[in-house]
Amino acid sequence: MSFAFPFRLTLTGALMAGALMAQSAQADDTDVPKDLTDRLVVNGQSMPVRAVEPSPVQGLYEVQLESGQTLYSDAEGKYLLVGDLYRNDDGQMVNLTEQKQQQHRVELLKQVDDEDVVVFRPAGEVKAVINVFTDTTCPYCRKFHEEVPELNKHGIEVRYLAFPRSGMNGEGARELSQVWCSDNRSEAMTRAKQGKKLKGTASCDTPIASQFALGKQMAIQGTPALILPDGRMIPGYVPVERLVGMLGLEN
Template identity: 55%
Template sequence: MNRTLPAMTLAISMSCAGLAQAAVPSKLQNLEVDGKEMPVEEVLESPMEGLYEVHLTSGESFYTDSEGSYFLLGDLYENGPEGLVNLSEKKRNERRADRLTAIADDDQVIYRGADEPKAVIHVFTDTTCPYCRKFHEEVPKLNEMGIQVNYLAFPRGGMLSEGARELTRVWCSDNRTEALTAAKQGEVPEEAASCDNPVEQQYRLGLEMGVQGTPAIVLPDGRLVPGYVPADRLAGMLGVKS
């Protein structure tokens, strides 16, 4: 789906609870635009009758009717007892949380405290990013407060950037935590022998999740928090007493 399509905002001013819904039409799995098949990953029923939520392998999503004749780009809201609830953002958060939970520990650079963590956050990072370095200075304090930090690679300049080269060296190091800390202090690890590493995969994952810069913090519930956040404020967002 072309990202240049104009964005539209869909605000639903009625409660969607209790509406009967039909099964997802199989033809929506084979949607075509201009004669080209779209990379459909998943089709779900939306809370609004006759409207379906389509997720693409690129990470983009939109709504369509049962025939795939009309597309709506934007967020779907429910007007309920608690006011307007962004159902689309809620779904995005759930998908982020699920995908991050599925990443193996061996593919991440993890900073743990001495005790069982009270919360685990995922942070997309780049060693060449000044605010990533500033955030990394807060990691010991976060660990002391019981917050575990799981780093993922996100070279903000793309896979041909210096950040990508540095992150690859970190992920190929024998001790990734020491290597990442050193890199963020300006001591880039020496180039190691090539190794299988998830840097490009994690970069693509970040793009699919809506990461546009670093650091990008993902909370346990999947909420994406862009930019640097001090430890005390982050602890408050997680409900962890500092």
């Protein structure tokens, strides 16, 4: 079930509301209220909650949804903050929500077996590994793939995961299944992204559906979606030079 909020608080509003809630909180926040998840009902719908944890702000709890979205709630589920939580460290704004999401992405990707991804490795030393959720029918995915050889020259390994943009019944899912069912997946991936027809079947067991679900859990909405080694997510196409800089590989 999908779940979306009809509003989004601004950063200033979120910080002010969080401060007010912190001042009014009286209870010990080391444990999450047992019935908080049951109280998280909006417009008659129970939220698809994946986890609830105490936040760094007293009286405020971090609610992680199955969709990958994070929000914050008081102990009764009466007040909700939709947006990122920041900490002011000596005038430097630190996005605590994004930090947590980065850690979560790294842990999720550790659960993906190497045999379930399509890998393009450098001929020499591997200096960095990026995971890319892709769709063979996506124009910007095709543009990104054209530059994979250049990324390999910089020592960057590219690991492809499947994310059919139009869902499991679309053309992207069918093509991705053909890629994963091919004897040579990397060659099939290149052919598909060149717009060439693939030979063979798309009826073998593939991880397409599970990787599509994984992408949704990371709040991926489009392709390509790049996950850097530290868990940062970069939505959309990024030129080689900029990506190399993000990975600290200029030299």
